[in-house]
Amino acid sequence: MKKILLSLFVILPFLGFSQSFQVNLQGQKQTAMGGTGTGYAQDEAAVFFNPGAVSLLEGNGVMGGIHALYLRSAFQQAGSGVNEYNKDRIATPFQAYAVYGAPASKLKFGLGIYTPFGxxxxxxxxxxxKFTVTSLDLQAIYIQPTLSYKLTDEIGVGAGLVYxxxxxxxxxxxxxNxxxxxxxxxxxxxxxxDFGFNAGVYFKDVSGLSIGLTYRSKVNAHVKDGDANFNVPEVLQSGFPTKFNATLPLPATTSIGFGYQATDNTVFALDVNWVSWHAYKALAFDYDNNATIEDTNSPRNYKDAGTVRFGVQNQYSPKLALRAGIGYALTPVKEGYVTPEVPDANRLLLSAGVGYRATENLNIDFSFLYENIKARTETNLETNLSGTFKTVVYIPGLSISYKF
Amino acid sequence: MKLNNTFRSLAAVAVLASFAACKPHIKEATPNSGTADFSRYIAIGNSLTSGYADGGLYLEGQKNSYPEMLAAQMKVEGGAEFYTPFFDEAQANGSGYLQLTGFSATGSPILTPVTSNLAITGTLPNGTPSYTKFTGAEINNYGVPGIKLKHVTTAGYGFANGYFGRFLPGSPDPASMTNYLDFVTAKPFTFFSLWLGNNDILLYASHGAVVVGDDSPTDKAVFGALYNQVVNRLTANGAKGVVATIPDVLSTPYFTTVTLAALQAAVAGRDLYIQTGAGATRKATADDRFILPLSSANVIGKPNAAGFPYGLHPLNPIASSFVLDDVEQAQVNDYVTSYNTIIKAAAASKGLAVFDANQTLKEFATEKVINGIKVSSAYIKGNLFSLDGIHLTPMGYAITANGFIQAINQTYGSNLSIVNVANFRSVKFPAGAAVPQ
Structure with a gap:
């Protein structure tokens, strides 16, 4: 297990997003159920989805998972009849969790490592x-040590520090030229x-109803003394910067979720996320040399946006669980601000998955998520790049968990 | 774990299968030429049509002419091969051209003529160069640098302009006397672009509105008669086409780069004096337009025989050939406006598409952003104009091509795709460090 966890650290930059550059792939079971998990906790991924639920989890465990994210965007410039496509890339967002608590203790410790933005x-x-952008690789890895406390048999609270x-x-x-x-x-x-936090409260009663409420804070990612590599003609080189500073806000997310154990074998889950994207006002670069080019300040002016997710799980047999989900995410990108590095629009999410209990302790889960991002035709206010973007995303995933 | 493996293979197969067919779909245009027929397109015009740039006609410029770009888009919609009379690779530098080789200590660009691999074979009777004959059987791009509208019916023009002469046989072959209009209409064609008339006023303006050779402005009535004659001839066999208006000559960097302020900055702010077109001498004003060659002529402050410094004293003013005063500017603008009125009326009478190049290029007087590129009519850094300050960069020609395409689509209901402006270069900067001056 240690080896698997370690191998996850050397994974290449991943791509993809579930709403602008937010990535909602933090657990296979949850991904298979439309990305729900705030109000229905069933495994170690609760460290991310609801730290409050961690103390109510049965036993201890570790899990690690990975997604293969394949995103294709097409662009058709206004006035052109021909499509251009982004390059084929498979990216690999990952997640790893560990939960531990003494059997009699009300306190549980959790550790999560995951990639919520990218x-x-x-x-x-x-x-x-090409003069607006040729490539963007963005990667945020959150490391989150977590404490969760069981207030009563029905209520748990928890919080984690995010590094x-x-x-x-x-x-x-x-x-x-x-x-x-x-x-x-x-x-x-x-x-x-940078630092942030993730906190949640979780309620679960005997009737089969569960409710979760979480808040994941904003993290302002400060890039200090980044490398500005300008490959320009030598006669102009001395006027160009070599370093830059920038701050990218990774916005806060507030979620409420519900779970309902309808029958012995069937669970329904519903999540609503609200992402405070208004924090992303501009993509600004402050250069160390302004002799030739000024600092750039590209307005983004995102607005807050919500996502609704619905998932279902059926325990088909003691060894096999079947899952499916659907969701709809509203875009935070206002008209005139769509950019080719994140050609965002409202999107439909469809998911499915299976869980297989190989042994008493070993679980293997698969998920598949399909995202259909609506076509969007507009002219960017800053660059005047005008045309239609259309994006689809295919994300299969796999995780292994071990309970002890 | 056996099931795990099965799942894994199944998942892998499913992933591969779905990825292969999962490109997002945006409906692509079905080629449609509308009421136009692009099966043989010919381009009629002057230097702007030939791909002239950086003060010369050379192979790279020829390859990046707007007719080449138009033809490439027409090919998708049934256009045939398009032939530009290219210079050979061995003579790729054609007439020679200017290269940016560095910047002076004060930041002025240093331009160096390219003199190798030229296609020049000798000198014509009027002292201009003759060029290696073009021997290809087919020509579609008839762009001839320097040609005026008033030349198109002149017999023997090939002996006055080597760029036209290279298309024709030499004397004593009687075909060597063919005039331009007869030559371009000799083979049947279905579509034409016509962008003539610039030189009828531009060459006069470029000499500071001083008449050199036959460069006096073409009489408006003569222009009108000839333009209609050309349009009638081109449409006589049912061909459709697009015409372009004459650009606003005075908004090119050739007339906007050397400003009074820039000149005064070099002489500690002293007053400058000019000779007007009417022959008077007066103090220069910020409204006077100095031509680009004044910056490299290196004459300001040089004393004359009587000891008066050039440009700095009323008794040794800047020559009229370096400057357009207000009267001369008004005269030039009046000709451009009148010619364009004639062009638009002639086009309207035949239902031809009109690309208003005058309007399009004028818009770049203030910076415009195209696909993230800042484009303006500023010299060198504006991306639009080449080093001669009058002709366009390949990027500028691409912007022009898109103007033609939009006009054609609008008039004929075709759906030619615009060209990707980002694919065409602007001014080339030198390799290596700055050349000390």
Whole structure:
């Protein structure tokens, strides 16, 4: 198990998002059930979904999982009849959790490592929007030690400290031509280390009803002294920056969820998430040398946006659980602000999965999530890039958990 | 664990199968040429049509002409092969052109002429160069740098303009005397673009509104008669086409880069004096337009025989050939406006599409953002104009091509795709460090 967990740390940058650059892939069972999990806790992923529920989990356990996220975007420039596509990439958001508490204790400890934000969008180096962006790799890994306390047999509360490690690599072409006629390029690359928290309360009664409420705080990812690599003609090089500072807000999420054990074998779950995207006002880069280019401040002006998720689980046999879910996420991106690095729009989520209990202690879960992001036609107010974006995402996933 | 493996393989198969067919779908255009027929497109025009840039006609410019771009889009909708009379690779630098090789200590661009691999073969009677004959059987791009509307019916024009002469046989072949209009209409065509008339006023303006050779502005009535004659001839066999208006000459960097303020900055703010078109001498104002060559002529402050510094004293003013005063500017603008009225009326009479190049290029007087690119008519950094300050960069020609495409689609109901402006370069910067000056 240790080996699996370790191997997860060396995984390449992942891509994808469930609402703008938020990634909602923190547990296979939950993903298979439409991304619900705030109000119905059933495994160690509760460290992420609801720290309050951790103390009510039965026994101790560890789990690790990974998704293969495949995102395809198409763009058709206004006035052109031809589609351009982003490059094929498979990205791998992951999650790992451990929950431990003494059998008689009301207190449980949890540790979660997961990737709640990210993106990896790669367009062709010569695509029509290359002067707006050619690629974005964004990765946030949250490490969350958690304490959860069982107030009564029905109510648990919990909170975790989030240590957020961020990594960004943004590239675009610059309309200054080299002697061979090729465009110049800019790469902005940096890392961040910041703190946040995740807190929740969970209620579960004997009738089969459960309710959860959670708040995951905003994390302001500060990139300090990031590398600004401007590949420009040598005669101009001295006027260009080499370092930059930037802050990217990773917004707060408030969730309420309900679970209902309808029969011995069937559970329904409903989640509503509210993401405080209004924090993302601008993508701004503060350069150390403004002789040739000014600091950039690209307005984003996101608005808060919600997601509704519904999931169902059927324990088909003692060894086999079947899951399905559906969700709808509203986009935080207002009209005129759609950008090719995150061509967001309202999206439909459809999911399914199976859980297999291999032994008393060993569980294997599979999930598959399909996201259909609505086509969106508009002109960006900053770059005047005008056209239609359409994106679909396919995300199979697998996790293994071991209870002890 | 056996089941686990099965699941894993099943999942892998499912993933691969679905990924193969999972491209997002945006409806792509079905080629449609509308009421136009693009099966043989010919381009008629001057330097702007030939792909002239950086003060010369050379192979890279020819490849990035707007007719080449239009033809590439037409090909999708049934257009045939399109032939530009390219210079050979061995003579790829054609007439020669200007290259940006560095910046002076004060930040002025240093331009160096390219003189190798030229296609120049000699000198014509009027002193202009002749070029290696084009021997290809087919021509679609008839762009001839320097040609005016008033030249199109001139017999023997090939002996006055080497760019046209290279299409024709040499003397004594009688075909060498063919005029431009007869030459371009000799083979049947179904679609044409017509962008003539710029040089009828531009060449006069570019000499500071001083007449050099036959560069006096073409009489408006002559222009009107000739333009209608050309349009009638081109549409005589039912061909459809697009015409373009004459750009606003005075908004090009050739006339906007060297400002009074810039000149004064170099002489500690002293007053400058100019000779007006009427022959008077007066103090220069911020409204006077100095031409780009003044910046490299290196004449300001040079004393004349009487010891008066050039431009800085009323007794040694800046020559009229370097400046357009207010009267001259009004005269140039009046010709451009009149010519454009003629062009639009002629097009309307035949139901032709009109690309208003004058309007389109004028919009770049203030910076516009196109797909994240800041484009303006500023010299070098504006991306639109090449190093000569009059002709366009490949990116500028791509913007022009899109203007033509939109006009064609609008008039004929075709759906030619616009070209990807981001794929075309603007001014090339030198390799290596700055050249000290």
């Amino acid at each position: 993106g990896a969008m790669h367009w062709d180096e010569n695509w029509s929007g 957020a490690l961020g990594k960004v690599d943004l590239q675009r072409a610059i309309p200054i 080299q002697s061979n006629g090729e465009s110049s390029t800019a790469q902005l690359k940096g890392t961040s280390k």
